[in-house]
Amino acid sequence: MRDDICTIPISEVFEPKDGCPICRMRNTIESRMVEYILGAAMMEPDVRIKTNELGFCKDHLEMMMKGKNRLSLALILETHLDSVKNELFKKSFIKPSAKKTAYKAARIEETCFVCDRIQWGMERLIATTLRMYANESDFRRLFKDQECLCLPHYRLLMEEASNSMDKKRLSDFSADCNNLAEKYLSELTVDVNKFTKMFDYRNAGGETDEFDRAKDSIERAFAFLTSRGEM
Ligand SMILES: [Zn+2]
Ligand SMILES: [Zn+2]
Incomplete structure (x- = not known):
């Protein structure tokens, strides 16, 4: 194989x-x-x-x-x-x-x-990711600069890191993970809320331009919750 x-x-x-x-x-x-x-x-x-x-x-x-x-x-x-x-x-x-x-x-x-x-491959790649985070400041920056983490992978990283990282690094790493998942979740919540309002505004013949980002918010919520699809 x-x-x-x-x-x-x-x-x-x-x-x-x-x-x-x-x-x-x-x-x-x-x-x-x-x-x-x-x-x-x-x-x-x-x-x-x-x-x-x-x-x-x-x-x-x-x-x-x-x-x-x-x-x-x-x-x-x-x-x-x-x-x-x-x-x-x-x-x-x-x-x-x-x-x-x-x-x-x-x-x-x-x-x-x-x-x-x-699963076999991911275990190895995640272990390498965590090792790089622990040892390379450039990679820590790159990790921090990511756009987001979906919920299943946020869970996976937190789980694996808590099993293998030393305390000091773990605290930085979980702060970065929290940041990436929470930031996305907050924006997503706003967009889903706009989506629900979109119907009212449309019915009232209101402006829909500002709801552009909200249009695919249900699909993005699906991707955030399941790790499947475009976030
Ligand atoms: Zn399968
Ligand atoms: Zn993911």
């Missing part, structure tokens, strides 16, 4: 300063991984064994369905479905209990090869 897919230079992730940097990190690994599975990984038996066993979640199946490589997807699904059939419905002398079969079915539902690899 190729590990370099999950290797991205941290500065490349943080330099654009557009939206949540950790979303960018995840999106990069994710799209590379989906492309890899439908391409080069087709020829790698160890990857196929894993995709057969773990399968895919809804999000990642959808991403693969949007890709152009339908034949690759069909071949991957063919052997995965075979393995599901084998796992759940294999004829055996002793019949497994309903509870045991339900447990096996739940495992198939809950696991995803892409999620698994993203």
